[in-house]
Amino acid sequence: MSESRHSAPRGSRTRFLILGLLSEGPMSGYDIASVTGLRFRFFWSESFGQIYPELHRLEKEALVTHSEGGEPRGKRSWSITGEGRAALKAWLASGEASNGARLESVLKAYFSFAAEPGTLDAILKDFGSKLSRDLGDLEKMEAELRNIHDPHASHDYALMTLELGQATYRAWLEWTERWSGRGM
Amino acid sequence: MSESRHSAPRGSRTRFLILGLLSEGPMSGYDIASVTGLRFRFFWSESFGQIYPELHRLEKEALVTHSEGGEPRGKRSWSITGEGRAALKAWLASGEASNGARLESVLKAYFSFAAEPGTLDAILKDFGSKLSRDLGDLEKMEAELRNIHDPHASHDYALMTLELGQATYRAWLEWTERWSGRGM
């Protein structure tokens, strides 16, 4: 009964990002990376080196297909298949979800007691300025979305995540302000 | 001038977590993992498979040392060296910090339009119940810290990060409540 010692291939989450985006309509690998880097930046990240190979793996598994030609610049348009939609739904229905963060600025803030006085302020200032910029981006995205008339409420899902991002950045920004200038 | 094509070894952040914790006093690899899994869970994660090899790498680079013997159960007590403190300070002073999150529940929430009605509610409920539990843990940790008299304000750094965790979880929890039960 020789079973592989290291099992659980379980598939990376990258595939579900791709499947999810393609479920809204066909798009290119580049588009997937762009959307992720803009709309999802707050809670997700993905690199080209992940996306392109994963698209080809998904194609081998018949979860996506691509149509070539017609598009400019050698752009490929990827589409989700029925099997792909089924896989997406299975993931959505499964109760598993891992939610993790690696906030290096917070780690630095915690350890700043080990450095010269003023270090904490510098770390918080740097973190805060990034947050301000990112918050501004999210607010702009929300305004743009709201400007587009949406009778079928199809923007609600995007607004939902945009709202979470804004709430998070605001909470973090307030935190940087609360802990700055204390001479810690 | 043959230089390696793939340069920038730059070192993982794991080493700074270790160096930072050891700067408070000697501890074992197991302790490092425990503390990270408890106090830092909100903003950092680390596995044994990262910590033990990194400790040995750090020792080779003379940033940490270990004293064996005396301790029960083969426990090793690791200490930071002067060079280790210097490396820690250099990291704290450097303006670079990457802050990223992978919130699978949020990704699922966004894509829930592709599944049966009620899917969003289930995802938010699951996310919310995890958040409630984690928030409770953080509140307990804070209460414990405050119960210990602290004339030199050495707990302030721990309270600072505990507060950020609580603020974050509360904001996220409110978000799950706001978007639940809308029939989306």
Place this chain on the structure above:
DNA sequence: GGCGGCATGTAAGTTGTTACATGATTAA
């Protein structure tokens, strides 16, 4: 005597990043 928590460590696999190579199209 057995279980659970403490404690260390490694092997193998998976996942993710970075740097590169290539080329088309658009705008200054």
Place this chain on the structure above:
DNA sequence: TTAATCATGTAACAACTTACATGCCGCC
């Protein structure tokens, strides 16, 4: 004509997880 952006892709590396193996110690 040159730079920026769009667009695809791979090789090499770095980072991280998981599963396992091993043993100690205290407690019931």
